[in-house]
Amino acid sequence: MKTVHLIQHTHWDREWYFTENDSKAVLYYFMEDLLQRLEDDPTLGPFVLDGQTVVIEDYLSVAPHQENRLRKLIAQGRITIGPWYTQSDFLVVGAESITRNLLLGHADCQRFGDAMPIGYVPDSFGQSAQLPMFLQQFAIDHAVIWRGWSEHNVPHSEFSWQSADGSKVTTAVLPWGYGCAKWLPDDPQHAQKTLEPILAKQTRFSLTDQVLLPNGNDQSPFEYRVPAMLDQLNQQQDQYHFVRSSFSQFFQALENSNVALPEYQGELISPKYMRIHRGIFSTRVDIKQLNARLEQTLSQHLEPLLALNWRLGLPYPQYAVDSIWREAMKSHAHDSIGGCNSDRVNAMVKNRLESGLEMAHQLIDLNMKMLAEGISARQDGKKIIIFNARPQASTGLVELTIFTPEQDFRVIDGEGNECRWQIVEEGRQDMSIIVQELSNSTETTWYRKCKLLLEVRDIPACGYQTLYLQEGVSAGFNSETELAVKLExxxxxxxxxxxxxxxxxxxxxxxxxxxxxxxxxxxxxxxxxxxxxxxxxxxxxxxxxxxxxxxxxxxxxxxxxxxxxxxxxxxxxxxxxxxxxxxxxxxxxxxxxxxxxxxxxxxxxxxxxxxxxxxxxxxxxxxxxxxxxxxxxxxxxxxxxxxxxxxxxxxxxxxxxxxxxxxxxxxxxxxxxxxxxxxxxxxxxxxxxxxxxxxxxxxxxxxxxxxxxxxxxxxxxxxxxxxxxxxxxxxxxxxxxxxxxxxxxxxxxxxxxxxxxxxxGHLHAWLATGWSRFRTNPHGRVFPPHYSVLSWDSELHFSVLKKAQHSDALVVRGWNPTAQPLPYGTVKANGKITPVTLAETALQTHHEAVPTCAPATFAITF
Structure with missing residues (x-):
C-alpha cells in the first residue's frame, strides 16, 4: 500500500495579471478564513503558507490586529512559514539577492516561530544548479521543486541533488505541479474517481511507496473538508493510505524506507512536463537592467561604503538597507522579474526597482559627503574620494563627473603628484538644478559639465584615497584627443x-x-x-x-x-x-x-x-x-x-x-x-x-x-x-x-x-563640491586621507562587504568563478576573523580550498 502525504497549502503570487493591491485584498479574506478554520478544528493542519514570509508581511499590513492569532497557530505548528522572504526566480536574480532572501526570510521566521526546514521552490521557471549549495549554507537538507525536471535528468522524482561544490540536498519533485490535487470533491466517491488519475501520475516516477499530494492552488481558499474526506477514503479502499502530513514528515518517511536515492548534479531546465518559459530572460529588458543595477549598487557600492563608514564611527542604517532589499525581492518572483505580467504590474515592478535605486543613491551621496567632511585636506582644491569596494588594492580607471566654470583644471594626489585624466563627454549644466542656493536666482549660472576618465593607483583595499581637483590650473600633460580610425x-x-x-x-x-x-x-x-x-x-x-x-x-x-x-x-x-x-x-x-x-x-x-x-x-x-x-x-x-x-x-x-x-x-x-x-x-x-x-x-x-x-x-x-x-x-x-x-x-x-x-569594476569616485540638496549637521569626526577596512589576498571574485545581519561584525564574501578549486587567500583585519556560512553562522567544516561554484564568507569581530 502506498502512503499518500496530503500537503495543504496555498501558492501566493503577489502580482501577475493582477496587482499586489488586488492580492492583498484577497489575502485578507483568505487568511481570515484560514485562521478561523484552523481554530475551529484542532485536527486541521499543518498548512504551508507558500514558503515565503512576505505573505505574513502583506497580511499584517492590512490586518495588524490579527498578529496574535497568527503567532499562536505558527507556534503550534499548524501554519508553517519560510524559509524564503519571497519566492524568487533563481535563474534571473543575483547571488546576493538569493542569499538575502534566505537571510531575511529566516529573520522573519525567528520573529514568529521556526522556519520550515524545506527549500520549497514550487514555481521558479527552471532550477539553478546552485540551489543545493544555497540551502546547505542555511542548514536546509531537503528541497521540494516543480518546473525544470524530467526523467531525462534523473529517472525518479526523488533524488539526491548535488551542487558543484559538493553540497547535497534530498529533493522531491512535484512532477505535475503544486496544483495537481486542487479543488477536490468533498464526497468520497466522487473524490476517489478524481484522485485515481492524479495519483497514477503522481506515482509514475516515484521511487518508493511514499507519495506527495499537494492540495491547493493560486490564491485558492483552504480546502478544509479534504482531510476528513480522505479519512473516509481510507476506510473504503486499500490501495492508498492517506495521511495528514508535512514536507518534513514525507522526507522522514522517505529516509525510513532505506532506499538508495539516485544522484544528480546540474541545473534543471527541462520543459518536458511543464513550461519553463525561456523567453523571460530577455522580456522587459529595462526591468532586468534596473534589477541588475540595483543589486550591484547595493552589494558592490552602498553596503561596502556603509561598512567602511561604520568602522570610522558613523551609523549603519541597517533597516534602511534591508528595506531596499525587501522591496527589490518583491520584484523577484518568477512573474515579476520575468516581466510576464500585465502592463500595470510591470509598471509597479519597475517603480519598486527605481525607488530602491533612488534611496540607495541618496544613502551613497550622504555617506560620501559625511566621509569627505571628516577628511582634513592635505592639498588645495576640492576633495575627490576614490572608493574601492574590493578587498584588494586597485589600480585602474574610474569615471568622475565634474562641474566647473574654468577651462583648465588638474587632479593631484595627497603628495602633489598629478593624475592623468581624459574628458570622454562634455556639455553645459544649469547649476540651479545642482546647487540649492541658486534655485531661486533670476539668472542662470552655466558651468562646464565634464565626464572624466581618471587614472588612479594603489587605492586601498575596502577603503579610499583622497585626491584633489584644482580649478584654473593647467594640466601637466597633453589632455587633447586626436582623431582615430582604429583602436589599438x-x-x-x-x-x-x-x-x-x-x-x-x-x-x-x-x-x-x-x-x-x-x-x-x-x-x-x-x-x-x-x-x-x-x-x-x-x-x-x-x-x-x-x-x-x-x-x-x-x-x-x-x-x-x-x-x-x-x-x-x-x-x-x-x-x-x-x-x-x-x-x-x-x-x-x-x-x-x-x-x-x-x-x-x-x-x-x-x-x-x-x-x-x-x-x-x-x-x-x-x-x-x-x-x-x-x-x-x-x-x-x-x-x-x-x-x-x-x-x-x-x-x-x-x-x-x-x-x-x-x-x-x-x-x-x-x-x-x-x-x-x-x-x-x-x-x-x-x-x-x-x-x-x-x-x-x-x-x-x-x-x-x-x-x-x-x-x-x-x-x-x-x-x-x-x-x-x-x-x-x-x-x-x-x-x-x-x-x-x-x-x-x-x-x-x-x-x-x-x-x-x-x-x-569596483572603483567609485565622488567629488566633494560643498553643494548638496540636503543639509546635515557636522558629525565632528576626523578621518585619515586614506583608509582600509581590511584586505584579502585572494583570486576569488568579490561579492560583498557589509555589516553582519544580527551582530556588530563585518562580513566579507568572495566566490570562486572558475572550474577549479582556488586557495582561500589571507584575510587581514584588525579583529577576529571567522569563516562563516551565507547564514552568517560559524562554518562547521572548512575545505582546504574554495570549491568551484562556492562562496567564501568571513566575519570580522572587533
Whole structure:
C-alpha cells in the first residue's frame, strides 16, 4: 500500500495579471478564513503558507490586529512559514539577492516561530544548479521543486541533488505541479474517481511507496473538508493510505524506507512536463537592467561604503538597507522579474526597482559627503574620494563627473603628484538644478559639465584615497584627443572597413575575429513568456546601413563610434511581407583603454518598431560542443545544442528546449587557441543558433505585445498566462546596453579571470563640491586621507562587504568563478576573523580550498 502525504497549502503570487493591491485584498479574506478554520478544528493542519514570509508581511499590513492569532497557530505548528522572504526566480536574480532572501526570510521566521526546514521552490521557471549549495549554507537538507525536471535528468522524482561544490540536498519533485490535487470533491466517491488519475501520475516516477499530494492552488481558499474526506477514503479502499502530513514528515518517511536515492548534479531546465518559459530572460529588458543595477549598487557600492563608514564611527542604517532589499525581492518572483505580467504590474515592478535605486543613491551621496567632511585636506582644491569596494588594492580607471566654470583644471594626489585624466563627454549644466542656493536666482549660472576618465593607483583595499581637483590650473600633460580610425593597444587591435564591418585581432596570439559585434534584427511572434520566431522569419543585419564612423584617441583610451539607420519591418505583418517600412537607429561606441586587454561596448537603440528581437553576435570560430556561462556564485557548462531538441516533438514536450539560456553577466566559448567572453550589465540572455554553433548571440532587447498567446512554434498548444494585450512590452523608446568583450588567448587562465573581475569594476569616485540638496549637521569626526577596512589576498571574485545581519561584525564574501578549486587567500583585519556560512553562522567544516561554484564568507569581530 502506498502512503499518500496530503500537503495543504496555498501558492501566493503577489502580482501577475493582477496587482499586489488586488492580492492583498484577497489575502485578507483568505487568511481570515484560514485562521478561523484552523481554530475551529484542532485536527486541521499543518498548512504551508507558500514558503515565503512576505505573505505574513502583506497580511499584517492590512490586518495588524490579527498578529496574535497568527503567532499562536505558527507556534503550534499548524501554519508553517519560510524559509524564503519571497519566492524568487533563481535563474534571473543575483547571488546576493538569493542569499538575502534566505537571510531575511529566516529573520522573519525567528520573529514568529521556526522556519520550515524545506527549500520549497514550487514555481521558479527552471532550477539553478546552485540551489543545493544555497540551502546547505542555511542548514536546509531537503528541497521540494516543480518546473525544470524530467526523467531525462534523473529517472525518479526523488533524488539526491548535488551542487558543484559538493553540497547535497534530498529533493522531491512535484512532477505535475503544486496544483495537481486542487479543488477536490468533498464526497468520497466522487473524490476517489478524481484522485485515481492524479495519483497514477503522481506515482509514475516515484521511487518508493511514499507519495506527495499537494492540495491547493493560486490564491485558492483552504480546502478544509479534504482531510476528513480522505479519512473516509481510507476506510473504503486499500490501495492508498492517506495521511495528514508535512514536507518534513514525507522526507522522514522517505529516509525510513532505506532506499538508495539516485544522484544528480546540474541545473534543471527541462520543459518536458511543464513550461519553463525561456523567453523571460530577455522580456522587459529595462526591468532586468534596473534589477541588475540595483543589486550591484547595493552589494558592490552602498553596503561596502556603509561598512567602511561604520568602522570610522558613523551609523549603519541597517533597516534602511534591508528595506531596499525587501522591496527589490518583491520584484523577484518568477512573474515579476520575468516581466510576464500585465502592463500595470510591470509598471509597479519597475517603480519598486527605481525607488530602491533612488534611496540607495541618496544613502551613497550622504555617506560620501559625511566621509569627505571628516577628511582634513592635505592639498588645495576640492576633495575627490576614490572608493574601492574590493578587498584588494586597485589600480585602474574610474569615471568622475565634474562641474566647473574654468577651462583648465588638474587632479593631484595627497603628495602633489598629478593624475592623468581624459574628458570622454562634455556639455553645459544649469547649476540651479545642482546647487540649492541658486534655485531661486533670476539668472542662470552655466558651468562646464565634464565626464572624466581618471587614472588612479594603489587605492586601498575596502577603503579610499583622497585626491584633489584644482580649478584654473593647467594640466601637466597633453589632455587633447586626436582623431582615430582604429583602436589599438599592446594587446588588441580593432579595425572597421567602409561598411562598418569590424575585425578584432588579438596581438598576443595573432588570432583574428571577423565581423565581430554584428547586429541582427529578427521577428518575435511570441509573448511575455516565450520568444517565438515567425514561421518564416526575415533576419536583417546592420550591414549596409552604416551612416557614420568617428574615432578619437586620448591619453587613457581610444574609442570608435558607429551609427546605423537599419531599414527594418515595422511589425510582424510587414516582416511577413518582406517590407522594410521602418527605421531602427542604433549607435555603438567601442572603447579600448590603453591599459586593458578587452573592449568596452556601449550600444544605444531607439526602438520604434514592434514584434522583433535585436541581438549582438560574437563569432568565435571555436569548434567545440560546449560553452560556459556564469550562475549565482559560479560557472556552468552547457551544450551548444541541447540533445533533447532531437526528441522534444516526438515526446510532445510542452516547450522546445532551445539553446536560449540565462546568465548572470557572463558567457564564453573557447579552446586552447582562441575564444571570446562577453561580460554584460543587466543583459541576462544569450543564444547559440543551431546553424552557427560557434557564435554567441547576446540578446539586447525583444519587443512583444501580448502577455500570453497560443500555438507558437517553440511552445505549441494553449497560451501561457492570460491572453491579454501588453503594448508596453514593446518597450518603445531609447535603450542603452553595456557589455565588455574579452578575447581569450590562453583559455580561462588566472590572467583572464583577473581581467573579468576588473572589467566588472569596483572603483567609485565622488567629488566633494560643498553643494548638496540636503543639509546635515557636522558629525565632528576626523578621518585619515586614506583608509582600509581590511584586505584579502585572494583570486576569488568579490561579492560583498557589509555589516553582519544580527551582530556588530563585518562580513566579507568572495566566490570562486572558475572550474577549479582556488586557495582561500589571507584575510587581514584588525579583529577576529571567522569563516562563516551565507547564514552568517560559524562554518562547521572548512575545505582546504574554495570549491568551484562556492562562496567564501568571513566575519570580522572587533
Amino acid at each position: 593597444n599592446e594587446w588588441l587591435r580593432l579595425e572597421t572597413d567602409e561598411r562598418g564591418v569590424l575585425t578584432l585581432t588579438d596581438k598576443r596570439n595573432q588570432q583574428i575575429y571577423h565581423n565581430i559585434l554584428q547586429l541582427v534584427d529578427g521577428g518575435d511572434a511570441g509573448d511575455n513568456y516565450n520568444y517565438s520566431p515567425p514561421f518564416d522569419d526575415w533576419l536583417v543585419s546592420n550591414e549596409g546601413f552604416l551612416v557614420s564612423v568617428s574615432g578619437t584617441q586620448g591619453s587613457l583610451q581610444s574609442s570608435l563610434t558607429l551609427n546605423w539607420k537599419m531599414a527594418v519591418p515595422q511589425d510582424l505583418a510587414a516582416r511577413n511581407e518582406r517590407r522594410a517600412d521602418a527605421q531602427l537607429d542604433v549607435s555603438m561606441t567601442i572603447t579600448l583603454a590603453h591599459s586593458n586587454a578587452w573592449l568596452d561596448v556601449n550600444i544605444s537603440v531607439n526602438n520604434t518598431v514592434r514584434d522583433h528581437r535585436l541581438q549582438v553576435l560574437l563569432p568565435t570560430n571555436v569548434q567545440q560542443h560546449i560553452h560556459f556561462a556564469d550562475q549565482p556564485f559560479g560557472l556552468i557548462e552547457r551544450h551548444n545544442q541541447p540533445p533533447e531538441m532531437a526528441l522534444w516533438q516526438d515526446e510532445q514536450w510542452t516547450e522546445a528546449p532551445v539553446a536560449l539560456y540565462p546568465m548572470q553577466s557572463q558567457v564564453m566559448m573557447f579552446d586552447t587557441q582562441r575564444g571570446l567572453c562577453a561580460v554584460t550589465e543587466g543583459l541576462r540572455e544569450y543564444q547559440i543558433n543551431e546553424n552557427s554553433q560557434d557564435t554567441l548571440a547576446v540578446t539586447l532587447l525583444r519587443s512583444v505585445g501580448w502577455l500570453g498567446q497560443a500555438n507558437m512554434p517553440y511552445r505549441p498548444g494553449r497560451a501561457s498566462g492570460m491572453v491579454l494585450p501588453s503594448p508596453d512590452s514593446q518597450i518603445q523608446g531609447m535603450h542603452h546596453f553595456k557589455l565588455s568583450v574579452l578575447p581569450m588567448n590562453n583559455g580561462a587562465d588566472k590572467s583572464f579571470w583577473r581581467d573579468v573581475e576588473r572589467a566588472r
